Amino acid sequence: MSFRPLSFLAAARSLGEAKAAILGVPLERTVSFRGGPAQAPAAIRLASDSVESFSAIFRADLSQIGVCDLGDLDVHLPLAEVLAALEGEVAKLVAAGKFVVVLGGEHTITLGAVRGAVAALGKLQLLALDAHSDLREEYEGERICHATVLRRCREEVERLVIVGARSFYGGEVEEPVFAGLDDFTGKLDPELPLWLSLDLDVLDPSLCPGVTNPEPGGLSYREVIEIFRALRGFNVVGLDLVELAPPYDPSGVSAITAAKLVIEALCALRSPR
Numbered sequence: 286m287s288f289r290p291l292s293f294l295a296a297a298r299s300l301g302e303a304k305a306a307i308l309g310v311p312l313e314r315t316v317s318f319r320g321g322p323a324q325a326p327a328a329i330r331l332a333s334d335s336v337e338s339f340s341a342i343f344r345a346d347l348s349q350i351g352v353c354d355l356g357d358l359d360v361h362l363p364l365a366e367v368l369a370a371l372e373g374e375v376a377k378l379v380a381a382g383k384f385v386v387v388l389g390g391e392h393t394i395t396l397g398a399v400r401g402a403v404a405a406l407g408k409l410q411l412l413a414l415d416a417h418s419d420l421r422e423e424y425e426g427e428r429i430c431h432a433t434v435l436r437r438c439r440e441e442v443e444r445l446v447i448v449g450a451r452s453f454y455g456g457e458v459e460e461p462v463f464a465g466l467d468d469f470t471g472k473l474d475p476e477l478p479l480w481l482s483l484d485l486d487v488l489d490p491s492l493c494p495g496v497t498n499p500e501p502g503g504l505s506y507r508e509v510i511e512i513f514r515a516l517r518g519f520n521v522v523g524l525d526l527v528e529l530a531p532p533y534d535p536s537g538v539s540a541i542t543a544a545k546l547v548i549e550a551l552c553a554l555r556s557p558r
């Protein structure tokens with residue numbers, strides 16, 4: 286008899302052999318509308334079992350890359366400790382040359398991941414795909430939460446670019462960080478390592494309804510794929526995928542979309558070419 290833990294695409298490569306490491310962070314602490322991200326890493330792993338590891342778009346297979354699923358970080362600690370633990374893990378993995386995929390969890394986790402990549406590399410730029418600007422200085426008395434996370438991240442990185450934003454609370458719409466599909470690469474620095482933060486709500490809710498804060502008028506799946514393709518010209522060191530809410534995903538299509546996006550991103554950004 287043999288046993289295996291639930292892991293992304295049954296990834297069985299040891300960390301030493303793998304080029305990419307998957308780390309779940311089922312954090313759900315500062316959600317404002319409706320919950321679910323705590324269940325997301327498990328839902329994405331389960332959904333990954335139903336899709337192929339081959340990318341017909343990028344003509345690559347995850348087996349060429351080698352993926353190790355490390356499991357989930359313990360999130361039953363004060364928020365600052367969870368973020369510090371994630372920072373430490375991401376710093377170690379990035380310093381070891383691993384491409385890091387963090388499965389959230391709420392968007393707040395991006396701060397820990399970005400701090401870890403900065404700790405390992407010194408300098409970093411952040412590209413966020415998000416329906417919401419997430420740039421508040423403070424939200425409901427919290428400085429660190431899903432609605433402020435990109436402002437906190439901007440304090441850590443050399444440059445922040447946000448694509449797909451269509452929900453603003455006011456004047457931040459004039460900030461220079463927002464870019465479109467046509468001009469985002471011009472706002473990035475080809476010399477700087479890049480972290481990609483993929484809030485699933487950037488997709489149109491007709492394609493990906495199971496998110497915490499759905500917002501109409503989003504990107505198509507193909508448009509996100511084209512962003513991955515454009516990023517092949519940059520030194521992407523890792524990504525996070527956040528805000529999946531499985532309780533609002535009765536068909537399961539949002540979790541499958543999340544799993545497919547992880548596969549396509551890995552094949553776009555880490556396959557030999």
Ligand SMILES: [Mn+2]
Nearest residue numbers: 392415419484
């Ligand atoms: Mn967000």
